[in-house]
Amino acid sequence: MPVFWRRALIFILCLMPLVWLTAQxxxxxxxxxxxxxxxxxTGHYTFYFLLLTLAVTPLRRLIKWRNFxxxxxxxxxxxxxxxxxxxxxVHMLAYLVFILxxxxxxxxxxxxxxxxxxxxxxxxxxxILLGITSTHTMMRRLGKHWRRLHSSIYLIAVLAWIHVFLxxxxxxxxxTFFGILVLLLLGVRVYWKLQSKTHR
Amino acid sequence: xxxxxxxxxxxxxxxxxAVYRNRREFMRGALGLAALGLSGTGLAEPAHVxxxxxxxxxxxECKIRSANTENTKSSDILxxxxxxxxxxxxxxxxxxxxDPAKYADALRPHPWQVEIAGAVAKPGVYNLEDLLKGLDLQxxxxxxxxxxxxxxxxxxxxISLADLLKRFExxxxxxxxxxxxxxxxEEMPAQKKRLGTIEWPYREGLRxxxxxxxxxxxxxxxxxxxxxxxxxxPLRLVVPWKYGFKSIKxxxxxxxxxxxxxxxxxxxxxxxxxxxxxxxxxxxxPRWSQAQERRLPxxxxxxxxxxxxxxxxxxxxxxxxxxxxxxxxxx
Numbered sequence: 369m370p371v372f373w374r375r376a377l378i379f380i381l382c383l384m385p386l387v388w389l390t391a392q393x394x395x396x397x398x399x400x401x402x403x404x405x406x407x408x409x410t411g412h413y414t415f416y417f418l419l420l421t422l423a424v425t426p427l428r429r430l431i432k433w434r435n436f437x438x439x440x441x442x443x444x445x446x447x448x449x450x451x452x453x454x455x456x457x458v459h460m461l462a463y464l465v466f467i468l469x470x471x472x473x474x475x476x477x478x479x480x481x482x483x484x485x486x487x488x489x490x491x492x493x494x495x496i497l498l499g500i501t502s503t504h505t506m507m508r509r510l511g512k513h514w515r516r517l518h519s520s521i522y523l524i525a526v527l528a529w530i531h532v533f534l535x536x537x538x539x540x541x542x543x544t545f546f547g548i549l550v551l552l553l554l555g556v557r558v559y560w561k562l563q564s565k566t567h568r
Numbered sequence: 569x570x571x572x573x574x575x576x577x578x579x580x581x582x583x584x585x586a587v588y589r590n591r592r593e594f595m596r597g598a599l600g601l602a603a604l605g606l607s608g609t610g611l612a613e614p615a616h617v618x619x620x621x622x623x624x625x626x627x628x629e630c631k632i633r634s635a636n637t638e639n640t641k642s643s644d645i646l647x648x649x650x651x652x653x654x655x656x657x658x659x660x661x662x663x664x665x666x667d668p669a670k671y672a673d674a675l676r677p678h679p680w681q682v683e684i685a686g687a688v689a690k691p692g693v694y695n696l697e698d699l700l701k702g703l704d705l706q707x708x709x710x711x712x713x714x715x716x717x718x719x720x721x722x723x724x725x726x727i728s729l730a731d732l733l734k735r736f737e738x739x740x741x742x743x744x745x746x747x748x749x750x751x752x753x754e755e756m757p758a759q760k761k762r763l764g765t766i767e768w769p770y771r772e773g774l775r776x777x778x779x780x781x782x783x784x785x786x787x788x789x790x791x792x793x794x795x796x797x798x799x800x801x802p803l804r805l806v807v808p809w810k811y812g813f814k815s816i817k818x819x820x821x822x823x824x825x826x827x828x829x830x831x832x833x834x835x836x837x838x839x840x841x842x843x844x845x846x847x848x849x850x851x852x853x854p855r856w857s858q859a860q861e862r863r864l865p866x867x868x869x870x871x872x873x874x875x876x877x878x879x880x881x882x883x884x885x886x887x888x889x890x891x892x893x894x895x896x897x898x899x
Contacts, residue, residue, distance in 0.1 A: 393868055399665060400651035400864040401718050403871055467862075469873045474857065482855055535855070539663040540763040 371443060378444050382451045385413045386458065403466035410459035415528055415546055417452040421445060422525060422553040430556075446502050449521070453495045460492060484534035491527035494520050522557070525550050624794035624802070625678050627697055632789040635705040635725045642709035647720035649791050651865050656798045657714065658817060659766055660749070660756035667758075668798035674755045677801040677818070686746070686824035689737035696802055700788070703727050707792075708785055710808035712815065713847045713880045718862045724806055725789030730780040738776070738824045745779040746829035747772045747805060748821035765836045772816040773829035773843070774807065777889055783808060783882060786819075809882040811845040842899035846890065847880040851899050 369377075389409055392398050398405040424445040427438040468474050479485050498518055500506070507514050529550050533543045658668035661675075680696040705725050713719040733745070749770040753759040759768050778784065785806040788795055795801045800817025807814050813833050823829070833841035840854050849859045858876055866872040879886050890898075 398868075400647075400655035400720075401665070401862060401866055402868045403862060403866060404716075404718070406868070466868055466871055469860075469871050474859070478857060481852070481857075484855060536765070538657075538659050538765055540765065541663065544763055 374440070375444065375447065378447060382417070382447065385409075385455070403462070407459060407462045407467060410455055410462055411532075414452060414455040414459050415532070417448055417455055418521075418525055418528060419546075419549050419553065421448040421452055422521065422550075424448065426553060426556045429560075450499055450502060453499045456492055456495055484531050487527055487534070488531040491524045491531070494524055498524075522554055525554060622794040622796050622801075625697075628678075628788065628794055628802070631700065631705050632725050632792065632794060635707050635789070635792075637707045640707045640709050640723060642721065642723075644709070644711060644721040646709065647722060647864055652720060652722050652790060653796045653798060655720075655864065657716075657812070658798055658800065659764060660758055660768070660770070660818075661798070662758050663764070671757060672797035672801075674757070675750075675752070675797040675801065675818070676755060677797060680802050680820075682803065682819060683821040684736050684823075685821060687739045687742035687826065688733075688824050689739060691736070696788075699732065699803075700727065703731055705788065708806075710783075710785070710806055711880050712806070712808065712812050713861060713876065715811040715813055715841070715845070715853060715858075717856060717858065717860070717876075718864050718866075719880075720864050723791055724785055724787040725792070725795075726785045726787035726806070728782055729784040729786050729805070730782065732786055733779065733822075733824075736824075741826050742824035743776055744825045744827065744829055745774050745776060746821075746823040746825050747774075747816045747819050748823075749816055750818045750820050766832050767835065769820075770816060770832045771829065772805070772814055772831050773825075774814070775828075775889075776824075778807070778886075781886065781889065783885055809847060809879040809886045811841075811847060813841065814845050844890075844895075844898050846886075846895065846899075847876060848878055848895055848899070849876040850878070851896050 389398075389406060393402055393406065396402075424438075424441045428442055431438045464470060464475060468478070479489070498521065501510060501514065501517060510517065529543070529546055532546055536543050654669045655665045656668040657665065658672065661668040661671040678696075681693050682696065682699055683691075683693045685691050705727060707723055707725050709721060709723045711719055711721050729745075749768075750756070751759060751769045758764060774784070785808075787800075787804050787806050788802060790796075790799060795804065800815075800819075803819045804817040805815050805819065814831075828843060831841075831843055833845075834843055847858075852858050860873050861876045863872040863874050877883070
């Protein structure tokens with residue numbers, strides 16, 4: 369499949385979660401507290417896309433079985449990253465609009481008092497920065513600094529996990545699930561770094 | 569079905585008396601919902617309405633049907649039945665709000681026994697039927713405020729805890745009442761899992777004066793029907809001026825103790841969940857504000873966000889229990 373059509377297909381697939389959520393919302397199928405459901409679901413999808421983005425390079429490097437490979441994912445990594453930003457913004461917006469009722473003074477108070485929000489805000493700002501610098505032009509302009517800047521996705525992953533962990537109430541299932549995946553995806557980078565060091 | 573004799577009408581078709589008496593409330597509730605819808609929330613009656621009657625023993629159905637409904641006036645709009653029974657925190661059945669409704673069918677609430685223990689003259693293990701024998705059930709419409717900042721308005725059917733406890737004659741040594749929930753991993757799947765934060769059984773407690781307060785209710789039904797499993801069948805506590813986690817479900821043991829009892833959420837996070845857990849907009853949960861709440865069902869476009877009231881609006885009736893007490897210290 370030519371890249372353009374593959375891109376279009378993946379774009380549509382990435383939008384599906386939001387389309388589905390919107391449809392459910394309009395049909396009153398989000399339960400008695402749709403605000404909470406919406407915020408929770410968009411949060412989950414943000415994390416899923418973050419994990420997918422982080423998985424592209426490991427999948428490309430590790431999966432080589434006969435003719436099957438994952439190199440084709442590389443070209444779509446930017447889109448996955450941008451969708452991470454997208455769902456993060458939807459998640460934040462949903463919280464502001466549907467939970468806080470656009471009460472900005474309450475948001476200010478909450479921001480200062482709640483570590484799980486305070487620690488995540490830098491992650492969102494970073495994601496926005498990564499989004500702005502995701503274009504080819506920016507890649508050229510920033511040169512070797514681009515790689516450094518975009519490796520902050522690792523920090524974002526850790527902050528996102530802390531955001532989940534700090535909200536654990538009834539069950540460690542979410543924190544454990546995301547934690548294991550973040551550990552694996554970051555761990556594999558640590559492993560490669562150590563490997564390249566010994567080969568020098 | 570041709571009705572020739574009264575006995576032709578199946579009992580499931582007869583509107584329970586309490587529901588019938590509450591039809592004005594229902595109309596108000598339905599109108600309220602319609603008003604919300606007209607005002608642009610897009611809120612309408614949800615797609616499916618569960619109309620099943622809850623199965624239970626005949627003696628219980630009979631008692632509930634003859635419940636006293638004199639005091640069931642409410643200025644609050646009732647939360648519709650399908651939300652009351654479809655949006656629950658009952659972690660024994662799973663951690664999603666829809667899990668209890670999905671999995672609580674596995675629970676066998678009858679026959680049920682409750683152990684009455686501790687500083688009482690008549691301890692023992694009693695059948696539910698004997699516990700309630702001779703006591704008339706009442707319908708009470710209470711607000712229920714969850715610590716997670718959502719709330720509902722529910723027409724419970726039950727008896728005062730005070731009336732129940734008096735039968736067992738608490739002695740002078742009794743200062744607190746401790747409650748314990750069922751442990752039955754084969755019927756309550758999440759009790760088998762490892763990643764939960766609660767150490768089963770779920771336990772809660774009240775100070776004796778709180779337990780003997782006329783508002784404190786032991787519920788066996790809601791909306792004129794037998795209490796559904798996901799709402800804590802067959803017997804649960806309702807303490808309307810406290811956060812919902814104090815209203816322990818599916819009670820198997822009531823113990824009168826001298827010392828403040830173990831309470832599950834305080835054990836998980838003592839800084840976040842106190843023993844008293846009185847609803848208080850001035851005292852935040854460490855991780856979120858308690859100043860406002862979402863009264864469910866809450867629309868998306870026009871969220872039903874209302875300011876939280878001290879003691880959940882029952883200050884007139886319960887504030888004297890805490891006079892002189894620092895509510896920030898004893899949260």
